[in-house]
Amino acid sequence: MSANLRVKSSEFIDETHRISFKFNGKTYYGFKGDTLASALLANNVHLVGRSFKYHRPRGIMTAGSEEPNAIVQVNDNTNRTEPNVRATEIEIYEGLEASSQNCWPNVNFDIGGINNIISPFLPAGFYYKTFMWPASFWEKYEFFIRHSAGLGKSPTEKDPDIYDHRNIHCDVLVVGAGISGILAAKNAAKNNLKTLLVEEKNELGGATIYQNREFNKIDNQSSSDWIKKEINELKNIGNLEVKTRTSVAAYHGYNYLLARENLTDHLEKKDKNNKVRQRLLKIRAKKVILATGALERPLVFNNNDRPGIILSTAVKKYADFFGVKCGEKNVFFTNNDSAYESALCLHNKGIKVDAIVDIRDNSNSKIVKAVEQAGIKIYWSHTVVDTNGYRRLSNISIMRLSNDGMTVTGKRINISCDCLGVAGGWTPAVHLFTQSGGKLKFDEDNDVFLPNKYLSDQISVGSCNGYFNLKEIINKLSIKLKEFLKIDQTDFDNIAIESEEETPKRNIWLLPSDKAIGKTKPFVDYQNDATAKDIKLALREGFRSIEHVKRYTTTGMGTDQGKLGNMHALGIIADTSGVKMGELGTTTFRPPYTPLTFGTIVGRNVGEYFDVFRRTAMNDCHIENKAEFENVGQWKRGWYYPVNGETMHQAVQRESKAARESAGILDASTLGKIDIQGSDASEFLNRVYTNAWSKLAIGKCRYGLMLNEDGMVYDDGVTTRLGENHYLMTTTTGGAANVLAKLEDYLQTEWPELDVYLTSVTDHYATASVCGPNSKKILKKIFPDLDFSNESFPHMSFKEAKINNIKCRVMRISFTGEHSYEINIQASFGKSLWEKCIETGKEFNITPYGTETMHLLRAEKGFIIVGQDTDGTMTPIDLQMDWIVSKKKYDFIGKRSLYRSDTMREDRKQLVGLLTDNPNIILEEGAQIVSELNQNPIQMLGHVTSSYFSPNLNKSIALAVVRGGKDMMGKKLFIPMEDKTISVTVANPVFFDEENKRLNA
Amino acid sequence: MFIINCPYCGERDQQEFKAGGEAHIERPKQPTELSDDEWAEYLFMRKNIKGVQFERWNHAHGCRKWFNMVRDTSNDEIKLVYKMGEKPPLE
Incomplete structure (x- = not known):
C-alpha cells in the first residue's frame, strides 16, 4: 500500500516532517512541501477521478493550476467541504481528507462507466438532440439529467470561514514570480516604484528554481542557483511587497485586478480557526507587468487520457521538485525538445526512461544528443496510435508517421510503459492579457497566440510573450523594462547567459491513428470529455463560429476553462474547415482564471452585513412594542404590532379600527x-x-x-x-x-x-x-x-x-x-x-x-401608492386623477407625453375600485381580471393592485387596473383562480367617506 | 472598472459615478409645438455607438455634479471629460 516512489531527497520537501492524509477514506503519508498530487503519486496512486460524460478513469496530468482531471472534493461531509479543487494545488496538511468526484459507488468501480461503452451513442449535442421530443417530457428528462450531471457536491452548510477584502494601490504590479517576474519586480522596486509581486504557488522562482538545465547558465552558475540568490535579495528591498499563494482571478480595464490570497488552506484544521481564510485583493496598479509564463501543451492522439499520461514537464517537476517518480517504465512522446530535458533529468536521477517517440524526423540540439548518448531509444517520425490500460496506462502502440503527418504506415510497435510524458510545445498564458481587453496576434512560426495590442499601461514579459529561450527572455526583458519603467539600466544588463537554441517543434494538432477517426478517442477537453471527433462532427453539422462549436461540444467549458486543450480545438477547426488560425480568432477567456469560492467574492458582506439597512430614530420603540418589520427600500419599517399572539390579519384589523375610531400613530420618518x-x-x-x-x-x-x-x-x-x-x-x-x-x-x-x-x-x-x-x-x-x-x-x-x-x-x-x-x-x-x-x-x-x-x-380612501397601484405605465389620467393635472401651465415634466396618441387611448388600463360579490372573499393582489369566461384565448383586462378586508366597512375592497375601466362602473367582471372564479363589480375607488367629512371633523 | 476624472473632484473610481446616457440632447423649449414624431424623437431615440460616444455622467457618490464624457465604447478609453454647458469638441 505505502509504495514509496521517492527517488532522492529534494530540497523543497521536508522529509523529516511526515504528514498523514486521507484519500477516498484510505490513509496515506506524504511530506511537508507535497501537494496532494505529488503525495498520491509517491504512493503510486494515479487513478484519482472519473471523467464528466463517459466516466473514464482519469489521473493527474499536470503539476499546476491548469489541471483538468485531478479535481477532488476536499473535506467532504464537513462544513468546510469544497468541490472541484485541483489536487495539484492542494498543499497537504495533517488531517486533510479528499475524495474523488463524479463516480459511484467508487472511483475503481463506477456505474457511470457504462457511458464509455455506449459512447458511440453519446455524440456532441447528445442532450440537445435526444431530449427535445416530446417537449412535454422535458421535466422528466431533466430530473435524470440533473442527477447524472455535475462535478463535485456543493456545501450544504454555512461556510464557517472568514473572508476579507483589501484594496491595494501600487505603482507596479508584477503577476508571476518566475525568473522574468522576479527580475522585473526587483528592478521596479529598486527604482523607487511601489511594487507588488504576486505568485499563485507557495514558492518563488517558477520553473527556473528547480530545473538544473545542463545547458542553461547565468554567470557560470546554474540558472537555479542564480535565481535563488536573486530571490534572497528581494527581502532587502523596501518598497516591494511579495505575496505567494495569490492568484490573479481577473484583469479588468484601467489596470484594476482582482486576486485571491490564500491564507489558511494549507494549515491544519486547528490552525484555520478564527483566521481569515482567503482575501480578495482589489488592486489598482499604475503599471502592470504580466509574467504569467506558459503552459505545456498535451498532444491529441487516440486514448490520450489514461491515468499515467502526464505532461512531460510535470513528470520532470514531480521528479526534480518533489522527488517523486511518476512511473517505473517511462516513455516520452513529443513534437519538440522539451521532452528530452525531462528524459535526461529522470535518467540522471536513476529513473528508467525506455524510449522517446518524436514525431519530428530529427533534432540537432545538444540536449537531444545528450539523450542519445545516455542510451535512450528514440523513435523518429513515429506517433502513438493507441494506448492501453484501464485504471493505469500499461502500454502504447506506435507507428511511423507519413511525411505529410496525415496518416501512419508500417507495423504497430508495442511499448510497455506505466508513464507517458507528453510534450506538445508551449502555450503562452495570455488569459489575463486578453481579459484586460488586449488583442492577440497569431504567430504562424510557433503556432501560438501572442499579445499584440495593449489597452492599458502594461507589458507581457517572458514566456507569456512568446520567449522560450533563457537568453532571449532576459535580453528582451532588459529592453522592455527600461522602456516601460523609464529607467536607464537594470541590474542584469551585464550578466553572461548561456542557453541553447532549440530545434523547432513539428506541430500537428490531431495526430493520426491506424483506426478511422470515428473509432478513436482523441481527447481535446479532458474535463468535459470533448474529443476531436466531436469537433469534426460539429463542423459537419454546420457550426462555423468558434464560439458555437465551443458551446455545442462543451470544449473549454469546464472548471479548467480548457487551459490545455483550447489551442488544439482551434487548430482542428482551422485544419478541418481550411481557415487560418489567425483568422479564426480565439474564444473569450473570462474571469476568473481559476475558480473562486463565493466566500471570497462576498468577503465580509454576509449575514446582517449583506446590505446596508436604515432604521428610524424611533426604531427602539417599535422593538419594545414587538413590531414585525418590513423592508421598504433599505429601511426597516414597522409592519404591524401584534398583541397577545395576534395574527397579522387580526393585528391589522384592530389597528385600522382604532385609527378611525379614536387615534393611531405611525412612524413616517422614512418618507x-x-x-x-x-x-x-x-x-x-x-x-x-x-x-x-x-x-x-x-x-x-x-x-x-x-x-x-x-x-x-x-x-x-x-x-x-x-x-x-x-x-x-x-x-x-x-x-x-x-x-x-x-x-x-x-x-x-x-x-x-x-x-x-x-x-x-x-x-x-x-x-x-x-x-x-x-x-x-x-x-x-x-x-x-x-x-x-x-x-x-x-x-x-x-x-x-x-x-x-x-x-x-x-x-x-x-x-x-x-x-x-x-x-x-x-x-x-x-x-x-x-x-x-x-x-x-x-x-x-x-x-x-x-x-x-x-x-x-389609504385603500379605503382610494389613495394610490406609487409603485403598488402604478407600475411605470400609468398616467395621471389612467389613475382618474385628471384634477391634479394643470391645464393652464405651459409645460411641466411629462406634459407633452399626455397628448401622445398612445397615452390618449380610451382603452388604456385605468384605476378602478372592485367589490367582490361575496364581501368576505379577499382578492389576491396580482390576480388577473377578465370579462368573458368562455373566450379562447381568454382576454386579460388587467389585474388587482391592492386588496384588503376593510374592518371599517366590514367588507372586502380592492383597487385594480382594468382596460377601459373608467367606463365600466357597475359592470360585472371575473377573476379566475386555480380553484374557483370570483365575481366582482367595478366600483368607485373611494370606498370610505367620499365627502371627506372626517378630514375636517 | 474605470478611473474617471471628475471635472470638479479629479480622478475617482467608477463606483462613485452613474452613467446618464447620451449627451447633448436638449429638452425642447416648446414641447407643445412638437408633433408626436418630433416629441418621440426626443423622448425615445438614443444612439448606441460602437466607437466614440458622447455621454452624460454623474458623480453620484461624490460632488453630485453632472458632466459630459467622450468615451470609446469599443475599448472604454475615456478621451475627454468636460463640464455641463461646455461645447462638445468637434472631433
Missing part, C-alpha cells in the same frame, strides 16, 4: 424629505409637478404628482411652503434618492438658470403621524400653546411649534382620510417624541400602527 430653497423654488416646483404651485400661500401644504418625461407617474407626496423661497418636499420612501437625483439632473442640465438649491433632509427629521378623531385632543395636550382651531390651523397647513424648547414642524395632512397631524422633529429627539405621543395619547387608546394598516386605510 423622503427634500429641502428646496432659492428665489426660483416656486417656478421649479411648477416645472416638476403636474399641478400649479405659485399661488400656494406660505404655511400651506399641497399634494403633488411627479411624472417622468414619458408622462408616467413617477412619485408623489406633500410639499409645504415654509417661506417665500423655502419649501419642504416629501417623497415616497423608496423613491427618495431617485427623486433627488432626477431633480438635480434637471436643475444642472436643463434649467441651470434657475436659482434653486436641493438638500436631502430625510435623515435629519423624525416624523410621527397622529391620526383619528381624537388626534386634535392629543396634539393640544402636546402643544398647549398652539391654536388648533380649523380657522387658524386648517387641513393642509403647517405651523412651527415647540416641545420643551425643541423646535417642531407640525403639518395637518392626512394619508388615511382621518383628521391627522404629522410632527417633524430633529431626528435625535425622535424617540422622545414617539414616547411623548404614546404617553399623552394613552387616555385615547392611541394605537401604534404599521405600514400594512397604513396601506389598508
